[in-house]
Amino acid sequence: MQSHLNKARSDKFTLVINIPDALKDINSKYTRSNKTVQLDSLQFSIFGAVVPDTQVPAIETKWAGSNIYISSHARPPYPPSTVNFTVDNEFNNYWILYQWLNLMRDDREGSFGGITDARDLISQKDIISVGKYSSTFNVFGKDEFNNDVIKFEYFNAFPVQLGGINYNYQGSDLINCSFQFVYSNINVTLL
Secondary structure (H helix, E strand, O other), X not given: OOOOOOOOOOOOEEEEEOOOHHHHHHHOOOOOOOOOOOOOOEEEEEEEEOOOOOOOOEEXXXXXXXXXXXXXXXXXXXXXXXXXXXXXXXXXXXXXXXXXXXXXXXOOOOOEOOEOOHHHHHHOHXXXXXXXXXXXXXXXXXXXXXXXXXXXXXXXXXXXXXXXXXXOOXXXXXXXXXXXXXXXXXXXEEO
């Protein structure tokens, strides 16, 4: 049996993202044809992802003249996760992430949905609803035969940062990039 960290290939993980409806609407406004991008889901071959620590902190309490620990039965918010990926030859995966970030803060208008004051954004329940611009991200770990063996499911996820692209025409390497996303919960499933 091969270790999952044994590098026969550099991309032992696949990230599948379901595109939120708000992003599908934005995509239809642009003239460039994206025949290679499926708008119902976006799939990345990734070579690095961080699975966060999972915590349920303990609380110290007094009992019978001693101090003992009991479970808090709560999880602190997960930290942002960073994914390293290879930019495809038509830049479609990079472009979709850029448009997703642009959806949440338009580069021309400086707003989300025409709202420029953050106080108005917070007061409008339908716009701040995470479901408008979030999605479920699925990261699949693969075995030595390229079969999915584990799934990390990130709920209410959306990108918060897209890394820069470093062009270097002196080498023949693929163009690599990264993006960071936040989410509200994670579920791990053995496949």
